[in-house]
Amino acid sequence: MQKVQEELSYLPEEAVSEIARFLGLSKSEIFGVATFYAQFRFTRSGEYTVKVCLGTSCYVRAGARIMETVQRKLGIKPGETTEDYKFSLERVACFGCCALSPVMVVDKTVYSRMTPIKAKQVLSSYH
Amino acid sequence: MDTVTLIIDGKEVKAKREATILEAALEAGIYIPTLCYYPDLIPFGACRLCIVDIEGMRGFPPACTTPATEGLVVHTNTPKLQELRRNIMELILSEHPYSCLTCPKNLNCELQRVARYIGLEKVTLPYTYKELPVNRENPFFDRDYNLCILCGRCARVCQEVRKVGAISFTYRGSETLIGTAFNQPLQEVSCEFCGACIDACPTGALMERANKWEGLPDREVVTTCPYCGVGCQLKLEVKDERIISSIPAPDGTVNHGQVCVKGRFGIAEFVQHPQRLTSPLIRRNGELKEASWDEALDLVARKLKGYKADEIGVIASAKCTNEENYVMQKFARAVLGTNNVDHCARLCHAPTVAGLVQSFGSGAMTNSINEVGNAACILAIGTNTTEDHPVIGLEVKRAVDKGAKLIVANPREIDLCRFASLWLRHNPGTDVALLMGMMRVIVDEGLLDAAFIEERCENLDAFKQALNDFDLDFVEPITGVPRDKIAQAARMFATNSPATILYAMGITQHSHGTDNVMATANLAMLTGNVGKPSTGVNPLRGQNNVQGACDMGALPNVYPGYQAVASPAIREKFEIAWGCSLPSSPGLTLVEMLEAAYRKEIKALYLIGENPALSDPDVGHVRETLAKLEFLVVQDIFLSETAKFAHVVLPAVSFAEKDGTFTNTERRVQRVRKAIEPIGDSHPDWWIICQIAKRLEAGGFDYSHPFDIMEEIRYLTPSYGGISYQRLESGGLQWPCPSDDHPGTPILHVNTFVRGKGRFIPLKYVPPGESPDEDYPLILTTGRSLYHFHTGTMTRKVAGLNIIEPEGTVEISPEDASQLAIAQGDKVRVSSRRGEIRVKAKITEASPPGVVFMTFHFVESPANILTNPKLDPISKIPELKVAAVRVEKL
């Protein structure tokens, strides 16, 4: 499953059916296992992957508000992708840079000490 | 037996070794509260309500996962345990809306029961509501996961017992939910709508929609499913004299609490359908008009009197009870004076009877359904078991689970292929070649069971001679199966013991169907797989009582119990018993009767519960024939396609409105019990026949209840001698059961074959009657689907079944489809030498190139317009499985 995800960057329905067939399990069982682990995605990811940290430190410093802002701005929930396949959104539990919290990451770039306004600006810069 | 003794709540309890503490307690009648435990499932140990206190052990282990070992002293109901349980319950209930008064499961809910037992009064924890929408996407049941307590019973039964896995735990933590892949509707995740998940659910989360708000039933009646030959035991729930639900009887010997969609959701609606016939109909000025019973019965009696015995044909029914088939054939023979009596077994398993009688001496399933699960090797040839005999399919899956090797021989990629060690995709109609090829390998490699053959069988040398023609060089091109697969299958079957053979219509419905059957018998004998548990040759009979209708002598050449009409001694026995003289020559078979009717030699036909206008080959011709009859009486519960041709239609009752017995595919006679009063002015078939007999001044038809008929059957049929209603109260009995103290016979041919020695029959390969050619380049093969039954007179009345499978299709391989430029769902014309129909195309890899597939359930696209009526010379079965056709895009 991890291989498929690496290859396609997400697990589409056909892939889940194929994996199920290969392992002699049902696609619901595979989906069940996959949803148990946070690492799997089920929609095609966008050009940019936005990750918002909701780990303890970020949470305490209003990470949730950053998440809310990003959700509203992009019109999607974590695990989803915008209709134009530009952005995907994920939530993360601690990037290991709590000192810079709250943290948001776009692809490999880390944006620290976020505020809702800064978050909007960051997103706009990718348009 | 291996038992252990322990003490539970001060009571000495004996339990099987390997039992858990919970099972030991249940066995001894001690209640321990449980939520995630469910019989037949692997213990889950998740809810922790079943915790017990074991002396000398620290902590509180769950009873459902802790083995019962010798000398344990267990307490199940201490204040400490109850307090812990209350805490657990509070946690569960803090996520469960307390809307019991408006919950459909109220009074029948396991949560309520447990809460009461542990004395839970109020929940102090803050309450969270999941606010999920109720899922109503499937036609049969609602899924309200707000009420779900995540015991996992539904998903586990779906995975462990049904081996479907349509639902599963998804997500995790506080978001955990029972769900499907991508939250798709159940229809799209291979759900079979068996309803096992509903039956397993302790709460109101899963509820059958049709009876959701009915509350508790007034009474429950255990009876036998009227659809297929498995003979599942059903519990009909009756409220206000209406059936509100049919659920599996938990202790049914055959089905162990499981059923399929037809038995679960396909009963109440057809029984209580507004289109049921409620009054006799007589044709007046070309139209069927309502009439009184007296009028109709008088008319039938008067008309029948006007024909000579051999101008009348009688067609009995594999849907009716044993008692009714007995009365029907007695009526034909004793009152009308003809042996022209037959039924639809002709169209499915006549070759089984003809073939197995020659090989073994008895034409029935040699072993029992429950043995299949313990086989080490299963050859499933010409049977789509999971669709056509779903509950036997569960046994096959159980065997595979325990490590059995499954060999599937089928041209189509059926569901069972998922579980198979080996799938042989042979060309339709080449079964003899395939089986003989396998046996050639077994003989060449010395894998045969020489001791068994020496002691029990005869004619091996002649048979070996015949095998000389079946070199794999010859077999490979004919069957289309690679030679090493054939060899592998042969070795697998010969070296894994016990090995059993399952087959169905894929073997019988051929112009050489009897040869096919004898080939399976040869294979079983060659490998010593007869007369032992989990072995044998097991024809899976299609209709609920096709076995019984044959047993009862609804056949032109035998009386009840396969006693030959042609034998003077036997005829005399029946003449004395019935007080009349009987015709000595065997009568016509079903197909022959229809032919004779076409030639106007048969002028009157009396037909019960059958629908030849849809089920028989070349139905165009059949309909022409029916139109030629001077007098046609049809007894049925609906106005079937055939009844529309009738001069008199007599409304019969369904299985739910009468008493009687059915004999399932494993020769098990089981009770049918009346659950509700007859609908409208309908009457049981046996009653109707007796009324006509009396009007024809015949004696011996004064039965007051089917009980009386069974007593007469017992007296005249040695194999049913010990089968009485009293004994059937405590479960079914498998014939032969000759006397009151005989336990019945689960396995035939144990020490000797019924005919003495098992006979090897040399066989030759004969190609099917029609091969593809330029005009008709494809092979059409026909079958059934899980969601409908036979000609659909019953299942097509069930809305939900029509939603799942609304119409017939022709299944075609992607290769053929692309060559014919056919896209998914296109309307196509399918034509054969006999006719043509229009139907939607379904492109699927299940069909091999060159072969198309249709079911025969649908009036709108009657596959049997196309099929080939060419008969097997021995058993007279028509070749329904192979016809050459052409498919064109419209």
Ligand code: SF4
């Ligand atoms: S109805 Fe049967 S197959 Fe469908 S989800 Fe329930 S248990 Fe599984």
Ligand code: SF4
């Ligand atoms: S739906 Fe019913 S059976 Fe399934 S987990 Fe929930 S409560 Fe248990």
Ligand code: SF4
């Ligand atoms: S498997 Fe056959 S007998 Fe059992 S419920 Fe289904 S149709 Fe009825």
Ligand code: FES
């Ligand atoms: S909690 Fe956000 S980076 Fe550690």
Ligand code: FES
């Ligand atoms: S019944 Fe034992 S843990 Fe649920």
